[in-house]
Amino acid sequence: MSMERQYSHDLMKWLEKFSNELKVNENVTRNSSDVVGKVEGLLHQLKERSYIDAAYLRQLEKEAEQLYYDYLKIKTSSGQRSALNESTSRIPIGSHSLPKLPYQYDSLEPYIHRRIMELHHKKHHQSYVDGLNKAEKNLQEQRKKNKFENIKHWERELAFHGAGHYLHSLFWQVLSPKGGGKPKGELANQIDLDFEGFHSFKNHFSEAANGVEGSGWAILVWSPRVGRLEILTAEKHQNLTQWDVIPLLPLDVWEHAYYLQYENERHRYVNNWWNIINWPYVEERYKTAKRNIWLP
Numbered sequence: 691m692s693m694e695r696q697y698s699h700d701l702m703k704w705l706e707k708f709s710n711e712l713k714v715n716e717n718v719t720r721n722s723s724d725v726v727g728k729v730e731g732l733l734h735q736l737k738e739r740s741y742i743d744a745a746y747l748r749q750l751e752k753e754a755e756q757l758y759y760d761y762l763k764i765k766t767s768s769g770q771r772s773a774l775n776e777s778t779s780r781i782p783i784g785s786h787s788l789p790k791l792p793y794q795y796d797s798l799e800p801y802i803h804r805r806i807m808e809l810h811h812k813k814h815h816q817s818y819v820d821g822l823n824k825a826e827k828n829l830q831e832q833r834k835k836n837k838f839e840n841i842k843h844w845e846r847e848l849a850f851h852g853a854g855h856y857l858h859s860l861f862w863q864v865l866s867p868k869g870g871g872k873p874k875g876e877l878a879n880q881i882d883l884d885f886e887g888f889h890s891f892k893n894h895f896s897e898a899a900n901g902v903e904g905s906g907w908a909i910l911v912w913s914p915r916v917g918r919l920e921i922l923t924a925e926k927h928q929n930l931t932q933w934d935v936i937p938l939l940p941l942d943v944w945e946h947a948y949y950l951q952y953e954n955e956r957h958r959y960v961n962n963w964w965n966i967i968n969w970p971y972v973e974e975r976y977k978t979a980k981r982n983i984w985l986p
Contacts, residue, residue, distance in 0.1 A: 696792055697747050702736050705729060705754060712761070725757055732757075744970060784827035786819050788812075789859050797867040801962040803951045814946050815858045818927075821851030853927035857907060861940050866968035876980075877973040884919045891921075892964065895941070898923050899960045902943050910939035910972075912979040919976075936979040939972050 712726050732754055739746075791811060796804035825847040832838045872888050873881060885891035898921050899908035906925040913920050913935045924931040941963060948959035 695742070696790075697744065698736060698742050701747060701751055701754070702733065705733050705736070708754070708758060708761075709733060725761055728757055729754070748970065748974060783830050784823040786822050786826075786855060788816050788819050789862065791862050793865075793867055798865060798966050801966050802865075802948075806946075806948065806950050809950075810942075810947055811862070814944075815855070818851045818854035818858060821847060822855050825851060849928045850926060853924075857909075857927055857937065857940050858942070860937060861942050863971055864939050864968050865966050866971070867966070869967045869969065870965040871969065873969040873973055875973055877969070877976045880919055880976065880980075895921050896957075896960050896964075899941050899943050900957050905944040907943060908941045909937050911935040911937050912976060912982075914979075914982040936982065938975050938979060939967070 709726075709729050712729060732750055735750065736742075788811070791807075795807040795811070798807060825844050828844050829848065832841070832844075872878065878888070881888055881891050885894060895908055895910065902908060902923050902925065904925060906923060906929075907927065909922050909924065909931070911920050911922055911932075912918075913932075915934055919938075920932075920935065922931050922935070941960070943956060943960070948956065952959040
């Protein structure tokens with residue numbers, strides 16, 4: 691299944707859940723029947739449209755999100771909670787799963803070989819998912835018994851595997867077989883403002899990635915407390931970085947991400963990585979993150 695088709699499938703499933711919740715809560719939406727009609731209209735568009743491209747899907751997703759926000763306002767004013775919001779935002783303790791890639795393992799060649807992607811996703815990312823679930827379940831059991839043994843170890847496991855799982859889940863999304871080039875729109879303007887241009891930003895990010903000691907990440911983040919983009923690095927997944935920021939564009943520079951292809955020439959991997967960045971996805975994440983601005 692192509693990335694666009696998978697995107698369309700996931701959006702359609704979400705809209706169907708939304709539509710079902712609207713039908714169950716007709717008393718809430720009685721005064722806003724236009725929401726119900728518009729959701730059904732979006733579903734009809736997805737089902738009937740023969741040609742689907744990423745730009746069309748992003749626009750459709752924006753419209754769906756706005757309808758959902760309108761609906762949540764109605765729910766809040768009526769004192770009800772959204773079952774859809776609960777089902778999509780809360781993962782039961784110890785129930786994390788490996789996300790599917792939005793492309794095939796060989797889709798990023800020649801920049802990242804199929805075998806690297808397969809091992810990276812199936813083996814390394816899966817190990818972080820397993821480690822996170824194990825840590826969460828162990829800590830839950832200790833809370834039930836009110837007896838905390840080796841708490842320092844399990845909190846470290848929670849941080850390491852949790853950060854590894856969440857960063858990798860984002861890492862897969864910011865890559866695309868049709869990626870590369872430069873960002874556009876609001877993200878491009880913000881990069882120009884915060885880094886004095888894309889060239890300066892790219893050089894800074896690449897040098898940060900090349901300079902990570904041992905295993906770790908370079909990450910473009912939105913900092914709500916200062917209202918600007920920052921470039922951070924992290925050793926392992928969670929060490930030597932900042933709190934209170936929202937990751938937008940992570941680059942994995944653990945050796946398992948590149949060594950089979952690039953050996954000890956990390957800089958070549960970093961340089962080629964710029965050819966597969968999914969800038970539209972990063973921009974949408976930036977727009978969402980920018981809504982968060984907190985007082986310093």
